[in-house]
Amino acid sequence: SYELTQPLSVSVALGQTARITCGGNNIGSKNVHWYQQKPGQAPVLVMYRDTSRPSGIPERFSGSNSGNTATLTISRAQGGDEADYYCQVWDSSTVFGGGTKLTVL
Amino acid sequence: EVQLVESGGGLVQPGGSLRLSCAASGFTVSSNYMNWVRQAPGKGLEWVSIIYSGGNTYYADSVKGRFTISRDNSKNTLYLQMNNLRAEDTAVYYCARDLHRANYFDLWGQGTLVTVSS
Numbered sequence: 001s002y003e004l005t006q007p008l009s010v011s012v013a014l015g016q017t018a019r020i021t022c023g024g025n026n027i028g029s030k031n032v033h034w035y036q037q038k039p040g041q042a043p044v045l046v047m048y049r050d051t052s053r054p055s056g057i058p059e060r061f062s063g064s065n066s067g068n069t070a071t072l073t074i075s076r077a078q079g080g081d082e083a084d085y086y087c088q089v090w091d092s093s094t095v096f097g098g099g100t101k102l103t104v105l
Numbered sequence: 106e107v108q109l110v111e112s113g114g115g116l117v118q119p120g121g122s123l124r125l126s127c128a129a130s131g132f133t134v135s136s137n138y139m140n141w142v143r144q145a146p147g148k149g150l151e152w153v154s155i156i157y158s159g160g161n162t163y164y165a166d167s168v169k170g171r172f173t174i175s176r177d178n179s180k181n182t183l184y185l186q187m188n189n190l191r192a193e194d195t196a197v198y199y200c201a202r203d204l205h206r207a208n209y210f211d212l213w214g215q216g217t218l219v220t221v222s223s
């Protein structure tokens with residue numbers, strides 16, 4: 001079965017740029033989607049089809065996908081961006097990455 | 106308002122059964138691909154099941170043969186019947202919509218907690 005690998009944690013200084021990676025075999029050939037989940041809340045879609053932002057998601061959020069790595073980039077990180085982030089693809093069924101905890105210092 | 110509201114979670118003994126409900130408002134369940142996704146305490150997200158608009162259903166291997174996804178069009182509600190529950194089924198269960206039929210989830214419910222324990 002297809003596997004997605006995310007770092008357990010990423011830290012970023014307030015106002016700087018955070019990059020959260022999602023690794024998978026030839027993931028660049030797949031559509032990657034990203035969810036943000038804050039404690040006690042349901043996940044929220046923040047990026048779909050690699051680079052598309054749903055309405056209401058700030059332009060500070062961007063995505064890329066190439067080769068074996070997809071990346072969610074959060075520019076000018078804010079305290080409100082602290083959350084768990086999950087990547088997701090479809091490979092015969094839905095597959096989620098293990099999640100990355102983003103800490104804004 | 107477009108939303109999903111789950112209910113039906115609770116404490117159940119191993120081997121027991123439970124039925125989760127997910128009431129939709131603001132859109133039609135039967136016209137969409139609807140999913141269940143779960144999250145064990147302190148763990149990541151795990152896809153559980155999908156029902157397509159045409160009625161076909163699919164399951165994760167971990168629940169196949171024990172869980173059944175269905176919908177009631179008259180009530181605009183999605184269900185998950187869970188039988189022969191195990192401790193490892195303990196999780197918050199979310200229903201989620203795939204509006205664009207593109208294998209991602211644009212709308213999630215708030216979740217309902219299922220605890221399997223004696």
